[in-house]
Every structure is written in C-alpha cells, then in structure tokens.
Amino acid sequence: NAGVMQNPRHLVRRRGQEARLRCSPMKGHSHVYWYRQLPEEGLKFMVYLQKENIIDESGMPKERFSAEFPKEGPSILRIQQVVRGDSAAYFCASSPIGTENTGELFFGEGSRLTVL
C-alpha cells in the first residue's frame, strides 16, 4: 500500500519558467492538500482539494499559482513564471474520506524546487 507519491523530488527552474509538481494520494484517499515549507520554517497551508473541486485555497498566492485534482490522475500544483522566492519544499498530503475535522494527514516526501 504505497504512501503519498510526489514527483519530481527535486526540480530546478530558471526565473520565468513554469514548475509543475505532481501528487498521487494514498489509495482510498480522496482529499489532497498542498503545503509549502521554507528553510528552517514550519509548513504553510496552500490549498485543499477533492476530486475536481477546490475546497479551500485560502493559502494560495493570488497570482501565478494554481492547483487541480482531476477526476483521473494526480493532483498538480502549477507555478507560472517562477521567481527566486518560490524556492521551497512543496509537500502534498492526503486523507481518507470521512475524517472531517480530525485533521490527521499523510504526507509525501516533498518536491524541492530551486529557482536559479
């Protein structure tokens, strides 16, 4: 029973390019969350998705960032026109249906984005 799978694990982009990060939740999990972690910091919530729906995007920057979780396939976090400040580790987490308000999340190993 594979855990949350994220790829790529490491991604290097030049300023102005696009970054696409993928996340496959644990089997049986229908809720996906994206978090960002700057060096020596805690995680910051970005967005919460269910299949084909964005439930809470209160942590997403207003521009350049978007997320989706299509009916088929992984969840994608897309960052357009990357800037150096986007360099961070991006973590995906998932949870099974029916754990409303318990909050326990299962995290992937993260995708580390470096913007040159």
Next chain:
Amino acid sequence: SQQGEEDPQALSIQEGENATMNCSYKTSINNLQWYRQNSGRGLVHLILIRSNEREKHSGRLRVTLDTSKKSSSLLITASRAADTASYFCATVGYGGSQGNLIFGKGTKLSVKP
C-alpha cells in the same frame, strides 16, 4: 499569523534521557497534533489530542493539552538516536477547513548516542 509556536527551538540530549517540547497556540482549537520530520523528508503524524482530552499516550510519547493556557507538551521518554528530528505541533481552529493545519516552526531535537 503563526498559530503554533514550539519551544525550545533546538534541544540536544543524550540517548536515554527524556525530551520535552512545548507548543503554544492563539485561538480555540478542535484538536492539536504533533508531527515529526526527519531531515529532508516528509512529515509523519505522531499523535492527536482532542480539545476535551488532557493527556494522551502512545508508546514512548506522552502529550498533554491545557486549553486554559493554550499550550501542549510532547514528552519523549528514553530517547534514542533515531528520535533525532524536528517536531512540529499543528492545530485546526474552529471553523477551519479540514486539513488547513497551522504549523509552528518546530523544535529541532538532537539525540546523541
């Protein structure tokens, strides 16, 4: 604004000793969780304590919650070198969406063999 704040920021102990980490938060909560993160890895859920609970145990872990002081503590007994990691508390406030966890900056624990 930061909800959870861990204290101390860093802790260094010898194997076999106990490690205590504290967390303070600002608003009312449904529950409080502790996670561990090994260097360069993802977070692993350790334990969840609900707002109506005062103490919870899991193996060598003991968590307390004082809602009147808006604080929690994580105690790791008989520490091992493998416990070396960063430890984060996380909360979901009342009205917060599921999974919108607010993490502190963490306590970096180093257990020396």
